[in-house]
Amino acid sequence: MNEEILVLVDDGHGEMTPGKRTPAFTDGSVVREHQFNQPVATKLVALLKHSGFSAHNITQGTADVTLPTRVKIANALAAIHLRKYPNGKVIFISVHYNAMSDKWSAPSGVETYHCYGSVEGKRLAGDVHSEILKGTVQSNRGVKEAGYYVIKYTSMPAILVELGFMSNLREASLMLDQDFQYECASEICEGVKKYFNITDATPKPLPVLTPSKELGYSKLRHLHNNYLTDVHIYKSNKPPEFVLGTPRKYEPIQSIASKYKGVKAIVNANLFPFSATEQAKSPLGYGLIITDNGQGKKIADYYQNSSPNFVDLIPWKNGSVTIETVQSHAVDNKRLAGIQGNAFFGASGCYALKIDGKDSKLYWDKVTHANSYTDRTMVGVDADGNWHMIIAECNSNSKGLRAIDQVNLCNDLKLTDVVNFDGGGSSAMMINGKFVTKNTGRSIPAAFICK
Numbered sequence: 137m138n139e140e141i142l143v144l145v146d147d148g149h150g151e152m153t154p155g156k157r158t159p160a161f162t163d164g165s166v167v168r169e170h171q172f173n174q175p176v177a178t179k180l181v182a183l184l185k186h187s188g189f190s191a192h193n194i195t196q197g198t199a200d201v202t203l204p205t206r207v208k209i210a211n212a213l214a215a216i217h218l219r220k221y222p223n224g225k226v227i228f229i230s231v232h233y234n235a236m237s238d239k240w241s242a243p244s245g246v247e248t249y250h251c252y253g254s255v256e257g258k259r260l261a262g263d264v265h266s267e268i269l270k271g272t273v274q275s276n277r278g279v280k281e282a283g284y285y286v287i288k289y290t291s292m293p294a295i296l297v298e299l300g301f302m303s304n305l306r307e308a309s310l311m312l313d314q315d316f317q318y319e320c321a322s323e324i325c326e327g328v329k330k331y332f333n334i335t336d337a338t339p340k341p342l343p344v345l346t347p348s349k350e351l352g353y354s355k356l357r358h359l360h361n362n363y364l365t366d367v368h369i370y371k372s373n374k375p376p377e378f379v380l381g382t383p384r385k386y387e388p389i390q391s392i393a394s395k396y397k398g399v400k401a402i403v404n405a406n407l408f409p410f411s412a413t414e415q416a417k418s419p420l421g422y423g424l425i426i427t428d429n430g431q432g433k434k435i436a437d438y439y440q441n442s443s444p445n446f447v448d449l450i451p452w453k454n455g456s457v458t459i460e461t462v463q464s465h466a467v468d469n470k471r472l473a474g475i476q477g478n479a480f481f482g483a484s485g486c487y488a489l490k491i492d493g494k495d496s497k498l499y500w501d502k503v504t505h506a507n508s509y510t511d512r513t514m515v516g517v518d519a520d521g522n523w524h525m526i527i528a529e530c531n532s533n534s535k536g537l538r539a540i541d542q543v544n545l546c547n548d549l550k551l552t553d554v555v556n557f558d559g560g561g562s563s564a565m566m567i568n569g570k571f572v573t574k575n576t577g578r579s580i581p582a583a584f585i586c587k
C-alpha cells in the first residue's frame with residue numbers, strides 16, 4: 137500500500153531568498169532558483185500521488201520559509217502520518233539547483249546529498265541519483281554526505297538533490313524548460329519507487345486504446361505499463377498544413393489559429409536547438425521547414441541550425457511520404473534545394489518513431505527527455521495515407537509517454553511513418569477553436585493546422 141509511504145517534498149528556497157539566482161543572461165534577465173525548484177516540487181508531488189504514494193509539498197507558496205521552519209513542518213507532518221499509519225514510512229526530499237559563483241562558470245552536473253552517517257539516507261540518495269542520471273546528459277558529481285540543515289535535523293531518511301548549476305549557461309538555460317522540470321520530477325519519483333522496491337506487480341499488459349465517450353472523439357485513454365495517459369488524436373485524409381507563427385517570433389497557439397479560417401485542429405510543432413552555443417547563434421532557432429504547401433512558393437527557410445541531424449517528415453508532391461535526415465542549411469544546402477522543389481511541405485521532428493512501418497530509434501540518444509514520461513506531440517501517416525496529429529498529455533491524472541511508449545502507440549494506430557515533434561511543456565492541441573489539452577500559454581514559433 138503506497139499510501140502508507142509519505143514523501144515530503146521541499147522546494148528549498150523562497151522566491152526572494154537572497155542570492156539563489158543565475159547570473160544575468162545577455163538580455164539582462166535572471167532566473168531564480170525558486171522558479172525551478174518550485175515547479176519541480178509541484179510536479180514531483182503530483183507524480184508521487186499518481187503512483188499511489190502520500191506526498192506533500194511542505195512549503196507551497198513563494199515565501200522565504202526559514203530552514204528551521206521547514207524542518208518543523210516536515211517533522212510535524214511525519215508524526216501525524218505515523219499516528220495514522222503506525223507501520224508507515226516517511227522520507228524527505230529537498231529540491232535544489234546548484235551555483236558555483238555569481239558569474240558564469242564551467243562547473244556543471246548533478247549531485248545528491250544525504251546526512252553524514254545516515255544508512256537509509258545513503259541508500260535513498262543512491263537510488264534517486266541513479267535515476268537522475270538517466271535523462272538529460274549532465275555530468276555525474278556523485279552521491280555525497282553533508283550536514284545541510286534540512287537533511288541533518290529532519291527525523292526521517294532525507295536527501296537533498298542538486299539538479300544542475302545556475303552558474304553554468306547550459307544548465308541555467310534548462311531551468312525554465314518544462315520538459316526538463318518534468319524529467320527531473322519523474323526521475324526522482326522513479327528513484328523513490330526503487331528505494332521502496334515498488335515494481336508493478338501485475339504482468340505488463342499490451343497497450344490498449346479505449347475511446348472515452350464523455351471526452352469526445354479526440355481523447356483516448358492509453359494504457360501502457362499500467363499507467364493511463366490521455367491521448368488526443370486528430371485524423372485527416374489530407375496532409376495537414378504547416379504554418380509558422382510570425383516567422384522568427386513566438387506566438388500563442390490560439391493567436392496563430394485565429395489568423396486562419398476554418399481551422400479544425402492545430403498542434404504545436406515547436407523545436408529548439410540542443411546546445412547553448414546553438415541557441416546563442418540562433419536564439420529563435422527552431423528547426424523547420426521547407427516549403428509551400430503545394431502553392432508553388434517558399435514560405436519559410438529551413439531554420440534548423442543545430443549540428444546533429446534532424447529528422448524530417450516530408451510529404452512529396454507525388455503523394456508519397458518519407459523520413460529524411462537533413463543537417464543544417466549550411467551543411468545540406470544543395471539537398472534542401474532539391475527537397476524544396478519537390479516537397480509538399482517538410483517539417484523536422486527531433487526523432488523518428490516509425491520509418492516505413494518499422495520501429496525506429498533514430499537519434500533518441502541525441503535528444504534529451506526521450507526516456508522521461510512527458511507530454512508528446514507526434515505527426516505521422518498510416519498506410520492508407522491518413523494523417524494523424526497526436527498529443528499525449530502529462531498532468532496529475534495522466535502519466536505522459538516516453539519515446540518507447542510513443543512507438544507502441546504508433547503501432548496501435550498502425551502508423552507507418554511518424555516523427556516526434558515535441559515533448560513537454562509546450563505540447564498543446566486546439567480542436568474547433570478550443571483547447572483539448574491544457575493551455576500551456578506558451579508561445580510557439582510553428583504549428584500544424586488541419587482545415
Ligand SMILES: [Zn+2]
Binds near residue numbers: 148231233234
Ligand atoms: Zn538551493
